[in-house]
Amino acid sequence: MKLPLSFYQRDDVVLISRELLGKFLVTNTNGVITSGIITETEAYAGVTDKASHAYGGRRTARTETMFAAGGLAYVYLCYGIHHLFNVVTNKEDIPHAVLIRAVQPVDGMATILRRRGMKEPKKNISAGPGTVSQALGIQVRSNGLSLTGNKIWIEDRSLIIKQSDIITGRRIGVDYAGKDAKLPYRFLIKTNF
Numbered sequence: 001m002k003l004p005l006s007f008y009q010r011d012d013v014v015l016i017s018r019e020l021l022g023k024f025l026v027t028n029t030n031g032v033i034t035s036g037i038i039t040e041t042e043a044y045a046g047v048t049d050k051a052s053h054a055y056g057g058r059r060t061a062r063t064e065t066m067f068a069a070g071g072l073a074y075v076y077l078c079y080g081i082h083h084l085f086n087v088v089t090n091k092e093d094i095p096h097a098v099l100i101r102a103v104q105p106v107d108g109m110a111t112i113l114r115r116r117g118m119k120e121p122k123k124n125i126s127a128g129p130g131t132v133s134q135a136l137g138i139q140v141r142s143n144g145l146s147l148t149g150n151k152i153w154i155e156d157r158s159l160i161i162k163q164s165d166i167i168t169g170r171r172i173g174v175d176y177a178g179k180d181a182k183l184p185y186r187f188l189i190k191t192n193f
Contacts, residue, residue, distance in 0.1 A: 001155060001156050001157075002147075002148055002153045002154070002155055003023065003147070003148075003153070003154045003155065003156060004148070005069075005070070005071040005148060007019075007071075008070030008071040008087065008088065008089050008090075008147065009069060009070040009071060009089070009090065009091055010070075010089070010090070011090055011091070011094070013043045013044065013045050013046075013089050013090065013096035013097070013098060014043045014045070014185055016043070016087075016089050016098060017041040017042065017043035017098040017185065017187055018041070018166065018168075018187045020038050020041050020087065020098060020100070020154070021038055021039065021040075021041060021161050021166060021187055021188070021189055022037060022038065022159040022160070022161040022189070023037075023038050023154050023155065023156055023157075023159075024036065024037055024038070024106065024154065024155040024156075024157050024159075025038055025085075025100060025103055025132075025136060025152075025154055026107070026152070026153050026154070026155055027136045027137050027138060027151065027152050028150055028151055028152070029137040029151075032108060032111055032137075033107050033108055034105070034107055034108030034111050034112055034135070034136050034137060035103075035105070035106045035107040035108065035136070035155075036103025036104055036105045036106055036112075036126055036132070036135065036136065037103055037104045037106060037159065038100055038102075038103055038154070039102045039103060039104050039188060039189045040100075040101035040102035040127075040186070040187065040188040040189070041098050041099065041100060041101060041186070041187050041188075042098065042099040042101055042171045042172070042185055042186045042187075043096075043098055043185040043186075043187075044086075044096065044097045044098070044099065044185070045096055045185070046066070046090070046094055046095040046096045046097075047095065049177070049180055049183075050176075050177035050178055050179075050180040050181075051171060051174035051176075051177035051180050051181060051183075052066075052095070052097070053066060053076075053095075053097075054066050054067070054095035062076055063095065065088060065143055065144050066086075066088055066095035066096075066097050067092065067093055067094075067095045068088055068092060068144075069088075069090075069091055069092040070087075070088050070089040070090050070091065070096070071088065071146060071147050071148060072088040072144055072145065072146060072147060073085060073086070073087070073088070073138075073142050073143060073144065073145045073146075073147060073152055074086040074087070074088050074097050074143060074144075075133070075138060075139065075140050075141075075142045075143040076140065076143065077140055078129075078130065081130070082129065082130030082133070082134075083130070083133040083134070083138055083139045083140055083142075084099060084129045084130065084133060085099075085100050085129070085132060085133050085136075085138045085142070086098060086099045086100070087100065087147065087154070099129055100129065100132055101128065101129045101132070101172075101186075101188070102126060102127045102128065102129075102132060102188070103126045103132050103135070103136070104126070105121065105125060105126055105135060109121065111137075112125065112126070112135045112136070113125075115134055115135055115136075115137060116131065116134055116135055138152065161189055165189055165190055165191050166187055166188070166189060166190070167187070167188050167189075167190045168184045168186065168187055169184060169186045169188075170182050170183065170184060170185070170186060171183070171185050171186045172186065
């Protein structure tokens, strides 16, 4: 079952980030379905979070999607190479987002392997935000797409993740954010399926 807009349009981005663990990120590219279990996320709390692209209310062509009502894909290019997929949350003009850092592939493995240039699955097949997008065929052109549409969405397939299997920690690569870099906004599943 696709997650409804009401899931994304709640006000607690940290809770949403944690609750996305165990959900299935699904893409449909020209009729080819690929998916993966979300195993790692990071929350970004908008205008008050120095690690967020929208810190201080910064609105640019790139960040405008973050200011929409929750339930959209926010995809941007990092270092001119990696397409990074985020889930926009909260209500309009409150730019919260969750970065999907890792998934465990489920559907469309042959396509995922081809996209990743691999002959067989390896531990790092989609164990970073850039490789998640590469594996699932997500590119900047997906920016602004509704997560209730038919191109990219997140499903609840009733996979239960025990709280004892969730690790909470600080986000990666945001040292420039000072004390906000130390916030416990990163969540990952410590066991593989």
